[in-house]
Amino acid sequence: MHHVEEMIGTSPAMCVVFDLVHKVAKTDMPVLITGETGTGKELIARAIHEQSLREQGPFVPINCGAIPETLLESELFGHEQGAFTGAVQRKKGRLEGAARGTLLLDEVGDLLSSLQVKLLRFLQEGTFERVGGQETLHVEARIIGATNVDLKAAIEKKRFREDLYYRLGVLQIHLPPLRERGEDTLLMAMRFLRYAADSNRRAIWGYTSEALQAIRTYHWPGNVRELNNRVRRAVIMAEGREITPHDLGLTRETTQEGGDPLDSLKVAQRRIEVEMIVKAISLHRGNLTRVARDLDVSRTTLYRKLREYNLQSLVPPVHHPVPSAFPIETLS
Template sequence: MKNLLIIDDNAEIRKQLKWGLGRDYSILLAGDVTEALSLFKKHRPQVLTLDLGLPPDEEGVTEGFRCLENFLGLAPQTKVIVLTGRGEREHALKALQMGAYDFYAKPVELAELKVMLQRAFHLADLEEANRQLQKDLRGESPGFQGIFGQSPEMLEVFATIRKVATSDVPVLILGESGTGKEMVARALHRESLRRDGPFIPINCGAIPENLLETELFGHEKGAFTGAQARVQGKVEYADKGTLFLDEIGELPTMLQVKLLRFLQDHVIQRVGGRENIRVDTRIVAATNADIGKILESGAFREDLYYRIGVITVSLPPLRRRGDDIMLLATLFKHRYGEAFRKRVRGFSAAALDALRSFDWPGNVRELENRVKRAVIMAEGPILEAEDLGLAAVAGRLSTKATNAAGLTLREAREQLERELLAAALERQEGNIVKAAGDLGVSRPTLYDLLKKHKLYQPTE
């Protein structure tokens, strides 16, 4: 059971909180700064509640702020929830600026405090997992440097990389823009027997069609106007290594034929040349396009698809990766806090809610950019929803919470459940299988929920 330290000079409040929270946590009680610091050093709780009015300054806040400063100095990652009186908002805001996790105005509503505590412990666990993951990556798992995730979908991706990396078969990586396709390609290369050879990336959609053939296969002197010397292409540069063809769905049909011939024979001819050149290069390709649609349209050859797609790795969008969102956000906070020498300790409660609720159309790349921006823009040690550019999302969530204030817990839960179902269906354009994947439930369970909320009418 996790330790929870409760610091309050009022014995009745300590007794009330111990009674109300004792089933969920191992409760430590302190009534003054000396006792609090002693318990903190001995047990190092992840989360604690702190009343700012402590003896000998029960009517003031000096002892409470001294206590907060000591806790964060000893363990900056500690989640401190400050308990304040109704008229002490300015003290609560100062505590947040100093690095407190959140504040709660007395009198205490136990159900609300429980939710806040659950969220704080959950974030503390994610941050600890992230620190351990960084330690592992620096030590035992360098092949996955830069790829982070603990969701089942990402663990499956890691397992696939380990299985196929040492073979020389082509690999096709599928995923939305920003999901980390090039990182997976680099991990495949680093885990392969070709790790000492070159890794050569090329974006097939970023180079004009008339230059792409030369870029890939090179040219001979005099092959065209301006070709004053022999030039090797990226396929040759990647000899004994890996060639990463990003956005392969943009490859022109003529070059698809030439690439297919190379995959079959491992031989190329430079533009303007007749010599067959044998090259030992592994092909890893990626696309964010719907591969089924481009095959149906005829824009991509089926025979090439079957050659490059011997092994397919599908990267999940960030919105389907659950707690990975907070793990990655915490990682980026640490990374850019150090890079920009900003003393950032965590995210506000509103920012956490916004991070979890946002749809992340730009996936991991967008999350990284937003956290980077937040670290730069933040005026204190706590990153706010406004710093992330997610103020509108936080505002909508706050409005929903206000609207739900008059509901029972069951009514609020059912209202939220219905909204999540409707949003998932809208996001996936009515596709039941994809909506179930977004929500992390099975298809039969989703059907039952839709019928329960009258969002689905079976056809006769």
């Protein structure tokens, strides 16, 4: 599985991210991924792993915020028999499990300071001991950290070690919130809808204009995860063939009134074109002849735009054969 290919995004902000993923994947250095909740940090960590030379090795995620502090050290570094009550036998930690692969420390900002020291040592020397163990172990694992809190602020509050930050954060990838990804939001909304409609066997074609407007202007605090959840719920709830703002649980109060912030003309043009195309495809259920007619462009222009904005995937090639001048391969 190649997660980067599954990751949806053609906005300039996400192109920067994909480019960084490509670059850092080739090294063995630690990476720090930052971004609000639901922006795809875990997906990006997997993508880095899968594009790296460690691709054949394990990818081991551990959520430092979700495991009780008393268990985390042993979960991470393992323990020896009798290290503590209940340690009836030796156990390897996730770090050892990630040998020749990648260890993702999710919510790394939640690590206790004693574990921060242990992690720092591992990053510097590649060595550690199991809980209750004397033996110094070496493991060859790449560390990726992810956080949705501002580690710089945590350093100020003495909750996060500065030396660890500088070790871990040499290479950083920041995932922009969904509201800064322009047309990616609509693209995802369409893709998630297709998927949810197919897997629930519901004949839902698209969104009403009001719904598209709501999707575009809502501020998406839960980012991609929230979008996906709202679309999936809407597919179940919808009574018509098109999803309404009500189905999405997006009311007038939750979406912004008063138009869009100022964009460059180029960005605005792109946004409007994408929106019009998505709307028309949704309305005509992928029938490109009608889409082109409605938008008053030639099919050639429409195809060019579809490629330019990476919208080909919205058009089901099976139902709507493309003209011979545009072989399917160039569209997928």
